[in-house]
Amino acid sequence: MSGLQVHTDKHLLGTKDLSEQEITSILDRAAYWEQYPVKVSNHLQGRFVANMFFENSTRTRFSFEVAEKRLGAEVLNFSAAVSSVQKGESIYDTVRTLESMGIDAGVIRMKPNGLLAELAQKIKVPLINAGDGNNEHPTQALLDLYTMRKQFGHIRGLHVVIIGDVQHSRVARSNLWALRTLGAKVSFCSPPGMQAPELAEYASYISMEEALKADVVMMLRVQLERHEGTLFGSAEEYRASYGLTVERAERMAPHAIIMHPAPVNRDVEIDDELVESPKSRIFPQMGHGVPIRMAVIERALS
Template sequence: MTTVQLKQKSMLGLKDLAREEIEAILARAAYWEQEPSKVNPVLQGKFVANMFFENSTRTRFSFEVAEKRLGAEVLNFSAAASSVQKGESIYDTVRTLESMGIDAGVIRLKPIGVLAELAEKIKVPLINAGDGNNEHPTQALLDLFTMRKHFNSLQGLNVAIVGDVKHSRVARSNYWGLSKLGANVKFCAPPNMKADDLDVPYVTIDEALGADVVMMLRVQLERHESGMIKSAEDYRTHYGLTVERAARIGKHAIIMHPAPVNRNVEIDDELVEHPQSRIFAQMQNGVPIRMAVIERALNG
């Protein structure tokens, strides 16, 4: 496979992905969503390695379900029980699995920039399942898919993304994808959680409630230790989607969250399955989106 073909089949991020490519993935996901058969073995005989160097539950299981629904052979790799703990580098691990004959790799890792370097050296398509605070493209794609199912089009849609934007790969990938499909994106964040690298307008929490989509980001509670947030209660008071705030969003609007949810911190417990919430629908939509992305990597 040539370098150009590899780049076309890999999914490293949405920043460099053309609008037409995003549209094609969303269309193919719609096809898989309507497919009545639980398993359609279009990737029979293909081997996919899920390589998670960072903990994950939803994303890993979503990819595994997608792979098995396509009939692929799945290899699950967890860094916690691997040679990486003994000092083996991420490159060596991925290169080892490549040498064993995998046809594609799904990778989640913490260090930024490592995935791009791997993609230059590894000769099988790679799919980004989240790299540091850089990108999480399949999360953003399933978010776009969820919004489009509800609103039919993203052109002119007003989306407010609320929370720790600075450390959020979800916010970045959503910004790139939404912008390319014609949506208007605004951020809402505490002053010390704003992303200086993105040219996006910031609004207050009250202004964010006027959007068509109110997307709450997970608060990384471990940031308590660094003093970035005073407390979970303080965060909820100033930036959480409380029941009182939710009552002020439009009747047509939807509530989203990439999960896992810190209930009663960034969003009140009773709003998680509110009629306007799409949080569990997002998780459901992750499977057809990842089927489309994996199929694209292996079959083009």
């Protein structure tokens, strides 16, 4: 096997092509790091990791940075807003420049669909997808699975419903692929204008009433500005039809949990008082992002 192929195996571009064994290995290693007795290790001392964010992010970028620093890596933060990208430099040239300077791995977030796979063919250092367009967001899905496994002890056999703007959601896609690989049943619940028809063969679209019967109710952030002229003229109208209200949450099964990848539009896709309710795992999800990303970075550089 060539050096390029070895490096390519270290990329994490999405969950679609990850095996059950690979996903389970990452979840197990995250559990190890969550219990690790020391906050900062020297595990990746002397290794340089660049966070290359061509799209704005708060939770994901800081979560990766905390993970990298906990592993003892040297962290380089790149922001497109204050870079030569503003002068017309291509994403490829930017990544290639950082590679030539000696980084050992790159965490990358970008708006264009499909470009990351092309980059991975040309860049020899491992690349970790921190969200690309509406394609995939693998570490979000992995931390979601970690949260579910921690709650229920298993993934296989769970019914997970993903509610909201599936059409534009990379989180929905990465969760769909990973959950199916681990043996969960996935359903979607979306207004007609927010559905992704190409995913219907992998997960059926169900009513809000049916969705409330699932083991995991995962709400997606809704950007109504993307759907001008569709069913909903206001956030209030969306909430009335597809929001997780207090009244709807009372109809969930006693064991069921509420999840959301954040940022949360309170009182739109989910009522304010549910965000930190006993059923909610929204903030624990965010916390699980650090050990998951530690495991993913370690995988890339091991």
